[in-house]
Amino acid sequence: MTTRELTRKFGNFTAVDSLTINIRPGEIYGFLGPNGSGKTTTIRMLCGILEPTSGSGTVLGHDLAGEPEKIKQKIGYMSQKFSLYDDLTVYENLDFYAGLYSISRRERKERIREMIGMALLTGREKVLAGDLSGGWKQRLALGCAIISRPAMLFLDEPTSGVSPTSRRDFFKIIRRLAESGTTVMVTTHYMDEAERCHRIAFISGGRLIANDTPGNLKKNAIKGCMAEMEIPDPMNRLPELEALPYVRECSVHGAAVHILLDGEKHIRELEKHTGIKARVITPSLEDVFISLARKGRQAQS
Ligand SMILES: Nc1ncnc2c1ncn2[C@@H]1O[C@H](COP(=O)(O)OP(=O)(O)O)[C@@H](O)[C@H]1O
Numbered sequence: 001m002t003t004r005e006l007t008r009k010f011g012n013f014t015a016v017d018s019l020t021i022n023i024r025p026g027e028i029y030g031f032l033g034p035n036g037s038g039k040t041t042t043i044r045m046l047c048g049i050l051e052p053t054s055g056s057g058t059v060l061g062h063d064l065a066g067e068p069e070k071i072k073q074k075i076g077y078m079s080q081k082f083s084l085y086d087d088l089t090v091y092e093n094l095d096f097y098a099g100l101y102s103i104s105r106r107e108r109k110e111r112i113r114e115m116i117g118m119a120l121l122t123g124r125e126k127v128l129a130g131d132l133s134g135g136w137k138q139r140l141a142l143g144c145a146i147i148s149r150p151a152m153l154f155l156d157e158p159t160s161g162v163s164p165t166s167r168r169d170f171f172k173i174i175r176r177l178a179e180s181g182t183t184v185m186v187t188t189h190y191m192d193e194a195e196r197c198h199r200i201a202f203i204s205g206g207r208l209i210a211n212d213t214p215g216n217l218k219k220n221a222i223k224g225c226m227a228e229m230e231i232p233d234p235m236n237r238l239p240e241l242e243a244l245p246y247v248r249e250c251s252v253h254g255a256a257v258h259i260l261l262d263g264e265k266h267i268r269e270l271e272k273h274t275g276i277k278a279r280v281i282t283p284s285l286e287d288v289f290i291s292l293a294r295k296g297r298q299a300q301s
């Protein structure tokens with residue numbers, strides 16, 4: 001999957017701005033960015049649902065502008081507001097989607113059995129979808145989205161609003177799908193999920209800000225030295241800390257504050273100023289995203 005300068009405008013407003021990315025077969029590609037940064041708009045273009053204003057792209061060898069119908073047939077898509085039929089059972093929902101994808105009667109039973117196993121729904125075949133809890137619903141929606149065995153799968157915030165355990169189960173399934181060759185593009189706000197992606201793109205204001213492996217982003221995206229210290233009442237101390245000439249940015253992480261310094265030599269000054277011990281840390285992916293989001297906002301203003 002590749003895009004070149006892919007752009008979508010709504011009136012005068014540019015929601016996706018000259019996005020150039022490529023995703024390799026079998027890759028889990030994380031798509032991150034603040035709310036309103038253009039993730040859903042991008043995915044809708046890539047799924048052949050929304051026409052690009054300019055730029056180009058291919059998905060599974062088909063041109064976005066010229067062959068959106070072919071793309072729609074070949075991909076799997078789970079939208080932010082995926083739709084299941086609450087008054088149909090697990091089995092009936094899968095059967096319904098199998099029908100939509102014109103899977104032959106002969107093949108259908110086998111395919112539904114496969115999806116039930118994949119989505120960890122064994123034993124729940126006769127439960128109404130409306131009676132399932134969040135995590136189970138999400139896995140059923142995934143089963144419905146991939147019952148046609150698509151080579152590429154788009155997931156738009158598939159795990160928002162479900163329990164941490166369900167999120168982990170869901171991502172295990174995604175890993176397994178990728179290992180068997182499915183290409184996955186997934187948007188998420190959860191850093192633990194971002195860590196599990198092979199590569200991550202970060203967008204802000206419709207523009208690509210960073211695009212690399214989680215490891216490389218942590219190594220390279222932040223310049224300077226990250227220090228951590230436990231400060232009482234951290235929220236109220238931020239303005240004072242951020243005003244220090246050698247402090248680039250601060251963020252609160254529970255009881256700790258992460259402080260980005262111009263260099264390691266400023267640790268001493270920081271400790272002297274606050275009277276609190278500081279230690280150098282490797283930035284977490286969350287630090288990277290806080291920093292990138294700030295850069296994105298600055299670039300737009
Ligand atoms: N159909 C539309 N008409 C007008 N503006 C839209 C439309 N769809 C999305 N937008 C705007 O485009 C921007 C990006 O939206 P979206 O792609 O949904 O962001 P994200 O998924 O990253 O939260 C937002 O400012 C949103 O309001």
Ligand SMILES: [Mg+2]
Binds near residue numbers: 039040
């Ligand atoms: Mg969205």
